[in-house]
Amino acid sequence: MQRIINDPDNVVDDALKGYLRASPTLLAPTDHPRVLKYAGHTGDKVGVVTGGGSGHEPAFLGYVGDGLCDAVAVGEIFSSPTADAFLEAFRVANRGQGVACLYGNYAGDTMNVKMARQMAELEDIDVKTVIARDDVASAPATQRDKRRGVAGEVMMWKIGGAAAARGDSLDEVIRLAQKAVDACSSIGVGLSSCTIPANGKPNFSIEPGHMELGIGHHGEPGIEVAPLTSADAIASAMCDPVLADQDFAGSEVAVLVSGLGATPVMELNLLYAHVADRLEAAGVKVYRTDIGNYFTSLEMMGATLTLMKLDDELKSLLDAPARSLAITQR
Amino acid sequence: MQRIINDPDNVVDDALKGYLRASPTLLAPTDHPRVLKYAGHTGDKVGVVTGGGSGHEPAFLGYVGDGLCDAVAVGEIFSSPTADAFLEAFRVANRGQGVACLYGNYAGDTMNVKMARQMAELEDIDVKTVIARDDVASAPATQRDKRRGVAGEVMMWKIGGAAAARGDSLDEVIRLAQKAVDACSSIGVGLSSCTIPANGKPNFSIEPGHMELGIGHHGEPGIEVAPLTSADAIASAMCDPVLADQDFAGSEVAVLVSGLGATPVMELNLLYAHVADRLEAAGVKVYRTDIGNYFTSLEMMGATLTLMKLDDELKSLLDAPARSLAITQR
Amino acid sequence: MQFLDATHGKEILEELVEVIVENRNYLSEVDGAIGDGDHGINMAKGFRLCGESIAGQSLSLSKALGTLATTLMGSIGGSMGPLYGSLFMGMAKAVKDKDAIDAKDFGDMLAEGRQSLEQISDASVGDKCLLDTLVPAIDGYRHALDAGEDFPQALQALRHGAQRGCDSTLELEAKIGRAARLGERSRGHLDAGAVSCCLLLTRLADSTERRLEKAAA
Amino acid sequence: MQFLDATHGKEILEELVEVIVENRNYLSEVDGAIGDGDHGINMAKGFRLCGESIAGQSLSLSKALGTLATTLMGSIGGSMGPLYGSLFMGMAKAVKDKDAIDAKDFGDMLAEGRQSLEQISDASVGDKCLLDTLVPAIDGYRHALDAGEDFPQALQALRHGAQRGCDSTLELEAKIGRAARLGERSRGHLDAGAVSCCLLLTRLADSTERRLEKAAA
Ligand SMILES: Nc1ncnc2c1ncn2[C@@H]1O[C@H](COP(=O)(O)OP(=O)(O)O)[C@@H](O)[C@H]1O
Ligand SMILES: Nc1ncnc2c1ncn2[C@@H]1O[C@H](COP(=O)(O)OP(=O)(O)O)[C@@H](O)[C@H]1O
Ligand SMILES: [Mg+2]
Numbered sequence A, B: 001m002q003r004i005i006n007d008p009d010n011v012v013d014d015a016l017k018g019y020l021r022a023s024p025t026l027l028a029p030t031d032h033p034r035v036l037k038y039a040g041h042t043g044d045k046v047g048v049v050t051g052g053g054s055g056h057e058p059a060f061l062g063y064v065g066d067g068l069c070d071a072v073a074v075g076e077i078f079s080s081p082t083a084d085a086f087l088e089a090f091r092v093a094n095r096g097q098g099v100a101c102l103y104g105n106y107a108g109d110t111m112n113v114k115m116a117r118q119m120a121e122l123e124d125i126d127v128k129t130v131i132a133r134d135d136v137a138s139a140p141a142t143q144r145d146k147r148r149g150v151a152g153e154v155m156m157w158k159i160g161g162a163a164a165a166r167g168d169s170l171d172e173v174i175r176l177a178q179k180a181v182d183a184c185s186s187i188g189v190g191l192s193s194c195t196i197p198a199n200g201k202p203n204f205s206i207e208p209g210h211m212e213l214g215i216g217h218h219g220e221p222g223i224e225v226a227p228l229t230s231a232d233a234i235a236s237a238m239c240d241p242v243l244a245d246q247d248f249a250g251s252e253v254a255v256l257v258s259g260l261g262a263t264p265v266m267e268l269n270l271l272y273a274h275v276a277d278r279l280e281a282a283g284v285k286v287y288r289t290d291i292g293n294y295f296t297s298l299e300m301m302g303a304t305l306t307l308m309k310l311d312d313e314l315k316s317l318l319d320a321p322a323r324s325l326a327i328t329q330r
Numbered sequence C, D: 001m002q003f004l005d006a007t008h009g010k011e012i013l014e015e016l017v018e019v020i021v022e023n024r025n026y027l028s029e030v031d032g033a034i035g036d037g038d039h040g041i042n043m044a045k046g047f048r049l050c051g052e053s054i055a056g057q058s059l060s061l062s063k064a065l066g067t068l069a070t071t072l073m074g075s076i077g078g079s080m081g082p083l084y085g086s087l088f089m090g091m092a093k094a095v096k097d098k099d100a101i102d103a104k105d106f107g108d109m110l111a112e113g114r115q116s117l118e119q120i121s122d123a124s125v126g127d128k129c130l131l132d133t134l135v136p137a138i139d140g141y142r143h144a145l146d147a148g149e150d151f152p153q154a155l156q157a158l159r160h161g162a163q164r165g166c167d168s169t170l171e172l173e174a175k176i177g178r179a180a181r182l183g184e185r186s187r188g189h190l191d192a193g194a195v196s197c198c199l200l201l202t203r204l205a206d207s208t209e210r211r212l213e214k215a216a217a
């Protein structure tokens, strides 16, 4: 395990120290060591909170900033933050107009958010939630409630964050974040495993010369383990289930290609070349493409593809200015 | 080799196709397949060109954009672009006010730029160059001309690009880019090798449990191969030669911590926590810190640390707005 | 009638901490086969923290279990924080204000823990999770008491039930948690939560039995 | 007096392309030991492209070498583009307008190639680079001619000089290129550029010799 860490059991706390020192205009500490908040001023607005396990950087803390999330609860590597942490994030994000908690569909997160919401209720903080379920590989469309959230969460934060920033009400922020989630279909492909530092051994295994289509962000098994093929074939294998998931034809879409950590960004662009061909052939119009490491899995090799079906409402929120570690646009 | 590619010999061309399709508001094609230019309008100004081998993404093409470089010559993986490509980049960047070619000190780049400059002369394009030489591990301070350019190149592009964007003359852009280079001291540490796709085998080797201090961006050997220690010890080992290279004490600095590709960004921040301690102890004031994958080496694990000594002139250029794949700030 | 002295809760708890910390790597290994390989890390972190926070104190069993519950909920997060947190919180509530615990109290304590856990999770026996250990263990204990066996014999039944339940997960297909994604492929591996639950219940039974013996001696 | 028919430049060039393409992996392997392992890739790419662009054409040696030079400069980049590009451009210029090449012309061609290369690189013999092959090869050829040997014998001297020069890089410490960073550690490995240069010169000599024999027969 070739890692730049101190005590493997303290990776998250040690990293947070660095994040806080490196990005003082974006991230500020709170009373809870595992909660960070936006360091700038946002004025009165609906608070936007997210949270999740660590190891997905820049998710989740990289989406705290202007026009995005106001606070984040930070969990151990690949493990939900505590209910305490979510509660504190609700508190610091709340400006009396309620809090939108936008997170991904993982059992731990769901339980901890549920407990935190109960506690927040006692403090009269109005918390509503949207749960990202964009991973088409994790359950069929008929069981959307079972799907995991993957890189579509980025879209959810961007849309929900922009809605809150422009002064939308809590219900409206929730509606729009939910709309973003519903408009997203994602799939991942893994080419190698990753190692949780405290664990010291790879989390699962992908044999060299193979890839796992539909892999989850923690190495959850996908649809199929197959021989590693060409980028074009991988692009097709990713496009097929994504295009089949919603009626994208004739629509404009935002495309997000995220690396899982160790795959060079060059290869993500290379992969995208054929994705673009496929979309064109399917009559899907690309409105905007973002490629980079937006939602990773430690040093896993691989990529995720997310399509978000757009309308004017979503487009304007997607294009709204933002400033954070992961997304800065003017 | 777990890569998302088609023909290993066509990785660069295939990737460029994807880049161009994904980022049409930033990158535009030119008459030369290996030259990209900024897709937006910049008005009359000194042209800024860079170029270098591929495999360092987002360098070099990620620094083409508003307030940065106007055109880039793209080489094979870890190999200088051709003289032809540099020449075409000069042509498209030239708006009659001359071109600043800002690149790193590698033999191939130097030779190809030299040839391209000669050809540009015949076309009456005034090209001046600045060569980044910030890697303290590659030669002692007394032989600065032998030093390689590493992540300090990012500073050079930012400063030179901002100077050109505000309308500075060619001589002034060159002066400032050179000033940026001279103000930078960098060092890298490698924790694993990387594999050039067309080659199929790791480029060199770092034994598990070891690290190479002072490693170059292509795996050029460093100062020392040592057992892999704690992040704090690595931070110290990196700070020592960098702090010794220039008189940083009492000055403000910009800090850039760049990943080499496969090291999670979380670990870069973790590493930075102790860098910040060391700088504080040395009486160096951190003006600004940027952490991320700014200049990589395919899927190498490791990081580089760059300090740039600042004055008011450099600060204002560093903070000037920019928009590109690698740097967007408002 | 045999009673467990419930004023030495801290000491009992330290044994639970010990068994989890000792099995940190083993639990992660089990989780690694069909989960994400961090169960031992998560559990050991929470239990060790709890161990540190109770060190040097004198606590009733209820207080000790309550501290464990809030430490787990407040420190480990994941699924285990809320799940084990709820379990131990329910147990703590059940023995609140008790200085001595008889066989029936002990059974009620386990039952309340289970109820509390089931409020947060809708998993059930057969889903391949810690309930597969917990439920047969509690059932075994209850049946033993109903059949007129004594406290130590019921504890033995608890251990048997836990072990049997834990073993049963080997052949189950996971319906919950990360392993559920594996479907059929999750068979042939133990469930990590079932294993940690078995370790905890077994150690709790051992510790209780030893204390009963000591009290009898 | 023996002459090389310089109107079949394309055929000679195809042999050079062949030897580089055949040794693609070997050259990368040599470069991998103390460089970045891409020498074979770089060279094969340029030579293959050149091969494609001359296919089906009828070219003089000068035109063929000129095409090689511009293809290398325009397509492979790196250090090899300008270095080998300059070398072959110098050679092409030296035999411009010649239909037949005698032993002296051949020597002049090599010498002009060297000069042209030295305009772009300030490397010298002993630096562990392709000059370590090129210079002794040219010197060997020149000495053979000066000693009154004939064209084929001089070509033999060229091959010997190239091979000796190439072998000499094994023990040299690199002073130039990526391997220079290794200092002492660069000893014990051949230099990739020296190897490719040796392959090229040897094949050029072989090809020339065969053509001389054919012409004589
Ligand atoms: N919804 C649930 N209800 C009950 N137990 C669960 C549930 N989800 C997971 N588990 C248990 O959690 C265990 C895994 O715990 P752990 O590895 O610590 O958390 P994570 O799955 O978040 O990595 C599983 O072996 C299973 O017994
Ligand atoms: N300045 C130079 N002058 C002459 N030859 C050089 C010089 N720099 C490098 N070389 C030669 O180039 C060879 C390496 O070529 P190659 O691997 O294709 O390029 P790169 O070093 O850019 O990866 C070395 O083996 C050496 O012979
Ligand atoms: Mg986990």
Ligand SMILES: [Mg+2]
Binding pocket: B077, B078, B079, D036, D038, D039, D078
């Ligand atoms: Mg190279």
Ligand SMILES: [Mg+2]
Binding pocket: C031, C035, C036, C037, C038, C039
């Ligand atoms: Mg787990």
Ligand SMILES: [Mg+2]
Binding pocket: D031, D035, D036, D037, D038, D039
């Ligand atoms: Mg090389």
